[in-house]
Amino acid sequence: MLASESTDRIAMLRRQVAQLERARGRGEVRADPEAVEELAGVPVHDIAPAAIRAAPTSAFRGGRVANAWAGAETTALPFGHPEVDAATGGLKRGALHDVSPAGAPDMASATGFALACAGLLLRAAGRDSLWLWVRAEMAGREAGEPYGPGLAAFGLDPSRLVAVTAGDTADVLRAAEEGLAARAFGAVLIEPFGDDRRLDLTACRRLSLIADGGRATGILLRTGGIPGPTSAVTRWRISAAPSNGGRQPGNPVFAADLARNRFGPVGAWMMEWRTDEQSFRAPRARPKAEGAGPLAVPLSGRLAAASGDRPSRPPGSGAVVPFRSR
Amino acid sequence: MVLTAKHRSAVRLAHVDGQAVRLGLQPGLGLADARARVPGLDVRAADPEADAAFLDRLCDWAQRYTPLAGRRIGTSSVDPEFPYPEDFTLVLDIAGCAHLFGGEEALAADMARRLERQDLTVSIGIASTIGAAHALAAFGRGGRLQAGEERRALAGLPMAALRLDATTVDALARVGLKRIGDLMDGPRAPLTARFGRAPLIQLDRALGLADEAFSPRLPVAPYCAERRFFEPIAREEDVRAVALSLIGALAERLEAAGEGALHLRLSLWRVDGALAHVEAGLSRPSREATVMQDILCRRLDSLAEDFDAGYGFDCVTVAVTEASRRDAEVLSLAGPDTALELTRFVDRVGARIGRGRVRRLKFYASHIPERASRAVPAHVAEEASFPATDVLAGDPPERPIRLFAQPELVEAMASVPDGPPLRFRWRRVTHEVKRAEGPERIAGEWWRQEAPTRDYFRVEDAEGRRFWMFREGLFQVETNHPRWFVHGLFA
Structure with missing residues (x-):
């Protein structure tokens, strides 16, 4: 110290x-x-x-x-969350950002945060922009493979994704370096798996330098690994947080801990990702979940509208009251 | 020494060496009989796959003489009942290549010398037809036949040299037709009526009166450049430098022909007979020497760990094994061409870590979640967009961002018949479900096999982790003990 x-x-x-x-x-x-x-x-x-x-x-x-x-080159994109934007000045483009889960079960949340950042970048780069997700084979097995319909629902275009599966960390880094240098990708997600000695400060600095020179933005997603040394401009530690959905799960909420920030103070915030607006915001005060236990809340939105000839929600008919089985 | 193979629950001799032949053993004899005749017999099991692989390697090696090198020359005089010894023949079409080695005899001598150095016994026959060359090599004394000499040379050879099956050879022998010469001047119609068309067709082929097709083992490369060395080269940098200069030569030829390379192969002939191939593919036709060099070198890099130069390489070739039309392009000044950058990226990374590992997601119209999105290699994938999802304002995503290839079985407590899970244990951690939405019922595709219905729930636990879970099977309709799975993770 x-x-x-x-x-x-x-x-x-x-x-x-x-x-x-x-x-x-x-x-x-x-x-x-x-x-x-x-x-x-x-x-x-x-x-x-x-x-x-x-x-x-x-x-x-x-x-x-x-x-x-x-x-x-150095433009930053606003997160949409006023406090975070004040502290970080936005998500810096042409740099490397480091996202890691606070604990192993938070890997999905960390992925979500990284994807949300990619979403910000891609929105700025234009709808047609390609994006790259390089991941270790093991990461796919442990945390799941990228799922097209889910990515689409999250606000990213899965058909513009180039997904690379690498056997080990060395290959992940190699593909990531190529990707950052390629000038084809609006966002590059780099997901090595586990605590690997090859992912040291030197490797990290190489990625930073390439990102800096090539105007590409890299997001280093450390699924299931102990966060090692980093040269990234920001380092986020993400854990899951209860959503605002009432009795059903709502929009993803992250408890984001900014552990390192090269341009300002660090801090911890709750951040909610709005998939429809493609932007973060501060979560609103959470409505208390009535009753104890998760009782079946029927499907909301599109999935419930099974009929093909009607809109998913009757226009102007006010709130839809879910049918309760009990 | 003999090699044995099992045939119809009897172990028989498949191959015998010279000494065993002198002791009176021959292929096809039962092992018990052979043991009785020669007590101290050295017996090993035959390995036909290894033999075939070795012959394939040898066939590739023979490409140093001609691009047209093949195996399998059609029917050989083997007994279908006991297919040993197999056909150990290689066919090289050396027309137009022999002068590079100083004539046909010199080529054969060079080949024999190199193969004998590898402890192989070879017999080489050169003739203007495959049949005559084969007969000469396998049954005669080898050597070279001038065109027109076939008749005289073949007349004295046994009937089996015509590559007929053993039953036909036997049948011909029974009527006294033992040598090829016996067939030559006989009446053709009765022979065909009695023994089928095979003997005369094979005879005509051997004499050059009928055509015979032959397919080389590896397709002939449309472009190929090669360099030979008196002193073998062993250092990796040297190999690289040679490869680069060869690619430069190829690039010029591609340019002149208006074509681009799609697949490249670098072949390295080691002095001791081993042959190594390094192959690399490009996702769009390319003829820029720098691009091709880059891809091939990356591939070479990734093989560097098991790159064994041994005593060095004495011949290096670079071949464009697949080429296609490519017109000149207008250089864009507007900025980086994303499509071009993408193909470069796919090629580079593909060359390094394998082409199948760079993928694009493709939508597939299926309501079964794991079938709805599939990853296809990027170099074959065409762009196809996912159907637009009409996200309602404020609605959370309905599908997880990450999906497990295999749904993971969990222990879950849920109310029957179709309640959401209340508590579940996944990867040794217990999760208390606080919020749940569902069920979204997804039935199996009836036109495939019967799969149990799945009831999907989006659930959130006390810590705020969101899961996509399903119950497999309808309670008391399909199963009495529905199992629970975690299929994906929400952000």
């Missing part, structure tokens, strides 16, 4: 770096000489590697940023 004063210093440096990044996004650079000197004075091992990388080199030269694309 770092001493508290060095933690403070790093926090200060992060702020400076974030300032520089923002300036770079606007195309103007105001290199704060104090900050630069401050950074130069810190022993290297005291600075998080992220802090070194985040400082744009051109800022140190004090000149204008040469890369005209810099602004477009």
Whole structure:
């Protein structure tokens, strides 16, 4: 652990770096000489590697940023959840994000959160954008294979998915690197399985660098593994949270713990994914589930409308009262 | 030494070596008889599959002489009752290739030398018909026949050399027709009436009066480039460099023909006779040398662990085994071409980890959940969209994002006859169900086999984990003890 004063210093440096990044996004650079000197004075091992990388080199030269694309590259997409957006500035594109479940049974929730992030990215990239899901064979066996109709219901286009099944972590990383470099994919989900020594900081940094250079966004989904070192810009630990559905399961709600954030504070929030709006939001106060125990709530929505010649819900007829068997 | 094979519950000799022949043993003899004649017999079991595999390898190896190398040359003089010894013949069509080796005799000598170095006994016959060459190699003394010499050369050989089945040979022998020459000048009609058409057809084929088709084992590559070395090369970098230069040569030829490669094969002939193939496929015709090099090298990389150069390779070929028309393209300046980028990605990753592992999801019209979506290899999949789901505002997803290939059996407590689960135990963890929705009843497809009806429930446990579960079988209609399964996971 770092001493508290060095933690403070790093926090200060992060702020400076974030300032520089923002300036770079606007195309103007105001290199704060104090900050630069401050950074130069810190022993290297005291600075998080992220802090070194985040400082744009051109800022140190004090000149204008040469890369005209810099602004477009670093755009961030709003999550739709005000507090999360305030803390993170949105989901950063052209970067690597790290999503892991809080415990083994939360792997579906972690998958859901990663897919929701992919959904945000794909919505921004356009409906026709391809997306890639590279996963270890074992992950598919343990947590289930991607299911087309389910992905469609979640708001993603399964016909635009390229799914790669790799035998081991080395192949997962190889395919992921190709995918990030390919410039064909709006989002790249990388799902290795288990605690593998090959998924070390170096491998992670390679992915980050490729994502950075190729304008692709990677989401590292660590199903069923102990979260290892990461160089991702954000790291999320996701656990499941009860939904707001009343007596039937509602829209997915995640208890998201932002354990690492290169651009701002960390924190923990409840986030609800709205499949119809393709956006997160803060879950509303949960209506109490009446009665004890899960009594059969009949099907809602589309599935109940079995007849082909009628709309799934009568227009303007008010609430549909479910038929109760008891 | 003898090799045995079991036939009709009797163990018989399948192959015998030279020494055994001198002791009077021959294929077809019962093992007990053979043991009685030669007490100290070395007996091993024959392995026809291994023999066939070896012959296939040898046949591929022989491609260093000609692309037209095949096995199976039709009927051979084997007894259908006891199909041993099998046909150990390879056929090479060396027309147009011999001059590369300094003539037909030089080619045969080179081949014999290389095969003998591998401890193989070979007999090589060269003739203008397959029948004559086979007869010469298998029953004569080998060597080379000029066109027109067949008649004289074959006349003295036994009837079996015509590749007739054993019963026909026996029947011919019984009437005194033992040598091929006996057939040549006889009256044809009575022979055909008595022994069928086979003897005369085979004779005509051997003499070049009738055509005989022959199919090479591997399809002939439309484009092929090859390089031979006096000193074998062993280092991987060298192999790579050679492959690259060969691909460069192929690319030019493809360009000239207006075609693109779909499948590439790199063949490496090792000095000691082993042959290694490295194959790679492309999902769209390509003739850019860089792309082809890239794919082949990735494939080579992935084989690097079991890449055994041994004493080195003395011949390297790169063949385009599948090509198709490809017209020149207009370069787009608008930005990256997603479709092109995708095919490149599919090829690269496919070459590295296997083409079948890069897949696209395809919708299949079925109400059985696991059949509704299937993964097909990306290089054969055509784009087909899933039917649009009309999501109602605020409605949660009805289908899980992840589906288990095999539904997982759980212990569940549920109210009968068709209540949702109240509590269940999945992967050794007990889940208390707090919310449930269902049942969504999905019956099996009656036009397939009878499958029990499934009642699907979306359930959420106390921690907020959401599952897609079903009860298999209708209570007291299909089963009295319905089983519960977890089929998928919701986000």
